[in-house]
Amino acid sequence: xAGVTQTPKFRVLKTGxxxxxxCAQDMNHEYMxxxxxxxxxxxxxxxxxxxxxxxxxxxxxxGYNVSRLKKQNFLLGLxxxxxxxxxxxxxxxxxxxxxxxxxxxxPGTRLTVL
Amino acid sequence: xxxxxxxxxxxxxxxxAANLPCNHSTISGNEYVYWYRQIHSQGPxxxxxxxxxxxxxxxxxxIITEDRKSSTLILPHATLRDTAVxxxxxxxxxxxxxxxxxxxxxxxxxxx
Numbered sequence: 001x002a003g004v005t006q007t008p009k010f011r012v013l014k015t016g017x018x019x020x021x022x023c024a025q026d027m028n029h030e031y032m033x034x035x036x037x038x039x040x041x042x043x044x045x046x047x048x049x050x051x052x053x054x055x056x057x058x059x060x061x062x063g064y065n066v067s068r069l070k071k072q073n074f075l076l077g078l079x080x081x082x083x084x085x086x087x088x089x090x091x092x093x094x095x096x097x098x099x100x101x102x103x104x105x106x107p108g109t110r111l112t113v114l
Numbered sequence: 115x116x117x118x119x120x121x122x123x124x125x126x127x128x129x130x131a132a133n134l135p136c137n138h139s140t141i142s143g144n145e146y147v148y149w150y151r152q153i154h155s156q157g158p159x160x161x162x163x164x165x166x167x168x169x170x171x172x173x174x175x176x177i178i179t180e181d182r183k184s185s186t187l188i189l190p191h192a193t194l195r196d197t198a199v200x201x202x203x204x205x206x207x208x209x210x211x212x213x214x215x216x217x218x219x220x221x222x223x224x225x226x
Contacts, residue, residue, distance in 0.1 A: 041218060104160070
């Protein structure tokens with residue numbers, strides 16, 4: 001199993017440009033998440049999904065949109081990129097359970113907005 | 115969600131036990147204690163979690179005090195590859211969804 005993969009690994013955008021980050025998981029997990037990590041800080045939750053066709057806002061959702069059309073994929077979109085969105089973006093997934101389940105993280109996408 | 119307090123950094127000699135403390139004095143009865151780590155530039159990696167009892171797995175041990183207001187992660191024989199930022203997280207289970215709030219963690223440096 002590849003686990004959680006993210007595409008692309010690196011990207012440089014100009015202010016105002018748009019882009020989509022792709023997250024894919026092959027573990028049949030129900031839950032998927034998008035986080036951002038700024039230098040010297042912990043991860044902050046942007047959006048999450050508890051199943052195919054559902055999405056919800058996290059801690060810092062402004063400026064981002066997401067879609068979960070297929071269970072294995074979770075897309076993060078930036079409609080009009082801003083320098084404040086320069087960050088490392090991590091996707092994660094976890095399986096459905098009534099108990100505590102670990103989140104599996106992808107390798108990250110490093111985004112720079114000029 | 116309860117907040118956690120961790121030391122900024124800890125040093126450990128290779129082969130020795132690394133003890134990483136965490137305070138979570140406002141934890142509620144149905145909140146779990148999780149530990150994740152992040153090796154430089156990589157995605158975080160789950161280590162262990164617990165509710166009330168001490169837990170052990172192949173990576174580490176988690177010791178939770180009886181009043182649950184603090185815990186300690188123990189890496190029994192630290193190696194150079196254990197150098198990472200370690201996050202202690204308290205999370206409420208809400209119908210299966212985990213809301214993990216990452217702080218700034220403890221930077222563990224394992225030296226030869």
